[in-house]
Amino acid sequence: MKLLKNLAILLIILIVFGYGILFSIYNEQNVELDFIFLDVLPVPLSIWSGGLILMGILMGLLVGSASKVLQGIENKRLQKELKNAKAKLEKLNH
Numbered sequence: 001m002k003l004l005k006n007l008a009i010l011l012i013i014l015i016v017f018g019y020g021i022l023f024s025i026y027n028e029q030n031v032e033l034d035f036i037f038l039d040v041l042p043v044p045l046s047i048w049s050g051g052l053i054l055m056g057i058l059m060g061l062l063v064g065s066a067s068k069v070l071q072g073i074e075n076k077r078l079q080k081e082l083k084n085a086k087a088k089l090e091k092l093n094h
Contacts, residue, residue, distance in 0.1 A: 020050070 024046030032042040
C-alpha cells in the first residue's frame, strides 16, 4: 500500500513538473511587471511564475515550521504541567 501511495505521489510530481516545462516552452515572451517603487527588467513569464511559486512554497514552509516549533513548546509545557499534577496526586495518595 505504501508503495502504491509513493508511486501515486511520484506520478503527480512528474505531471506537475511536465506541465511546468510545457508552460515555460509555450510562454517565452518577456513580461515587465510594474511594481510601484521598483524598476524591473523584462523577464519571461515562466521565470516570474516559477519564482512566485517558489516564494509561496518557501513562505508556506516557514509558516509551517514556525507553527511546529510553537506546538513543540506548548507540548513541553503541558508535559511538565502533567508531571507536576501526577507528582501532587502521588503525594496526596500517600
